[in-house]
Amino acid sequence: MDIQELLTYFNLTRQEATIYISLTINGAMTGYEVAKETGISRSNVYTNLASLVEKGAAYLIEDKAKKYTPVPIDEFCNNKIRQMKELKVKLIENMPKRQEENNGYITVKGKINILDKIKNMISKAKERIYISLSNEVMEIILPYLKESISKGLKVVIISERPLQLEGAVIYYAKREEFQIRLIVDSTKVLTGEIIDENNSTCLYSKKQNLVNLFKESLKNEIKLIELTNRKDD
Numbered sequence: 477m478d479i480q481e482l483l484t485y486f487n488l489t490r491q492e493a494t495i496y497i498s499l500t501i502n503g504a505m506t507g508y509e510v511a512k513e514t515g516i517s518r519s520n521v522y523t524n525l526a527s528l529v530e531k532g533a534a535y536l537i538e539d540k541a542k543k544y545t546p547v548p549i550d551e552f553c554n555n556k557i558r559q560m561k562e563l564k565v566k567l568i569e570n571m572p573k574r575q576e577e578n579n580g581y582i583t584v585k586g587k588i589n590i591l592d593k594i595k596n597m598i599s600k601a602k603e604r605i606y607i608s609l610s611n612e613v614m615e616i617i618l619p620y621l622k623e624s625i626s627k628g629l630k631v632v633i634i635s636e637r638p639l640q641l642e643g644a645v646i647y648y649a650k651r652e653e654f655q656i657r658l659i660v661d662s663t664k665v666l667t668g669e670i671i672d673e674n675n676s677t678c679l680y681s682k683k684q685n686l687v688n689l690f691k692e693s694l695k696n697e698i699k700l701i702e703l704t705n706r707k708d709d
Contacts (some may be wrong), residue, residue, distance in 0.1 A: 486556045488529060490523045491516060492614050499546040506541050532556070581683065584666070587676040593666060594658060595620050601629055601660045606694050608634035609656040613670055634697065648702045657690060665690050 483493035498513050499505060505513065509579070510523040527546050528534035533552050537543040548554075578603060579675075584593050598605060598620040605624055625631050626642040632645045639646055654669040656678065665682070665687045668678030 486533075487534060487555060488528075488550070488650055489524070491520065492528055492533070493532075495521065495524050496546055499534060500549070504537055504543040504545040506543050508545070512554060514543075522701060560586060580681065581686075582680045584678045585676065587670055587673045590656075590666075590668070590670055590676055590678050591616060591676070593680060594656070595661045596662060598624055598664060602629040603661050604632070606632045606659040606691075607657070607659070608694065608697075610653055610670065611635070611637055613656065614639065632694075632698075634694070634701070647700045649700055649704075657694065658688060659690055659694065662691065663686060 479497060480490050482491040484490060488496060493664075494514055495510055498510060502513060507518060507522045507525055509526065510516070511518040514521070515522070519547045522551055526536065528544070529536050532547060532555055534546050546552075553591065584590050589694060594613070598607075598617060601624055605621070607621075614633075618639075618641065621631055621633070621641060621644065622637055625641070630639075630645070631643070632647075633639065633641070634649055636648065636650060638648065647649050654671045656666065656670055658666040662685075664680070665676050666680045666683050667690065668676070670676045670678070672708060689706075
């Protein structure tokens with residue numbers, strides 16, 4: 477993910493992001509200088525500069541010639557995050573009362589969406605977490621598992637390579653590279669594959685029969701790992 481794309485997550489268009497990066501590299505510039513530097517037409521540059529000012533990503537310097545200077549990236553990001561947190565509070569307070577969560581089978585598509593679902597499930601866990609996933613995904617969610625352990629939750633992991641995670645129960649075994657299985661509090665399950673953004677699909681459910689099925693599957697896998705380890709000893 478390049479810098480331009482990262483900036484789009486903070487409500488900038490790719491063209492605005494290009495101009496913001498140019499301002500950051502070159503310092504305060506006029507619209508003419510920005511157009512010359514970026515290759516974007518002058519009419520589009522002035523429109524985008526006005527938008528950057530409005531979005532809090534740039535300041536206008538009133539001088540003989542109008543110049544624009546970027547708001548430092550940490551300040552810009554912190555402002556956006558603070559604004560989003562404030563908006564989140566207002567939304568939660570004013571949103572209509574939600575219905576009971578769907579107890580059927582929900583399909584979650586896309587790597588980012590699945591990772592968000594995993595993080596949310598782990599963050600909302602109250603008692604225990606059982607998880608089996610790839611090394612790549614494990615690195616991404618490790619901070620969330622550490623936080624769960626710090627809160628006193630039981631965390632059981634099936635991993636293919638050694639992990640430094642004090643307080644977790646860890647079993648090592650060969651596993652399918654892209655497969656994920658996650659059970660939280662014996663009430664929610666997420667299973668499927670994370671490959672890439674276009675080829676990742678998981679099934680999420682609170683159906684007790686599916687939860688029980690995956691609990692038994694994980695228990696049997698753990699028993700098999702323990703038996704194999706005893707034989708190796």
